Amino acid sequence: MAYFKNSVAMRYGVGAAILLQHPWEKTQQKEKTGCRLAQGKYWHPCPQRMLLLHFPYFTKNMVQKTLKMMMAEQVIQKKELSGCPFDHTAWYAFTEYGEKLMGGWETEK
Numbered sequence: 720m721a722y723f724k725n726s727v728a729m730r731y732g733v734g735a736a737i738l739l740q741h742p743w744e745k746t747q748q749k750e751k752t753g754c755r756l757a758q759g760k761y762w763h764p765c766p767q768r769m770l771l772l773h774f775p776y777f778t779k780n781m782v783q784k785t786l787k788m789m790m791a792e793q794v795i796q797k798k799e800l801s802g803c804p805f806d807h808t809a810w811y812a813f814t815e816y817g818e819k820l821m822g823g824w825e826t827e828k
Contacts, residue, residue, distance in 0.1 A: 721774070727820060731792065734777065735785050739794065741765070741773060742811050743821045755800060760812040762800055767809070786811075794820060 723736035746754050746761045754761045770782050789795045794817035800810045813821060 724821065730820075731788070731794075732785075734781060735789060737774065738770065738777070738782065738785050739789065739817075739821060741770070742795070743813065746813065755810070757798075757800055762798065762810040762812045764800075764808050765811045789817075793817070 721737045721740075723733065723740045725736075727739060728736035742763045742765050745763045748754070754763050756762075767779060767782050767786075771777065771779060774782075786795070786797075790797060793814050795811050795813055798810050798812075799807055801808055
């Protein structure tokens with residue numbers, strides 16, 4: 720069952736609200752879910768392949784476009800935090816605006 724924040728869905732669409740809910744929950748649980756503290760933020764490893772397995776009703780294109788839109792809107796940010804040069808796993812963290820948006824005390828951007 721997918722659930723999401725209505726305010727996020729109204730602003731960015733249901734797809735974005737569903738996709739953002741997953742890393743939000745993981746970052747709230749911090750180290751218990753494999754998140755890493757770096758640069759003052761908790762980062763969650765979130766490869767697109769994992770998102771496609773978790774949300775089989777999304778296409779690869781839908782996931783890519785949604786993540787790009789959320790980065791452009793400055794809701795999330797992306798980094799590669801692995802020390803291995805062959806590991807290009809994307810790690811995501813919520814920006815200050817993204818934390819406010821997902822935390823429920825939404826402010827105007």
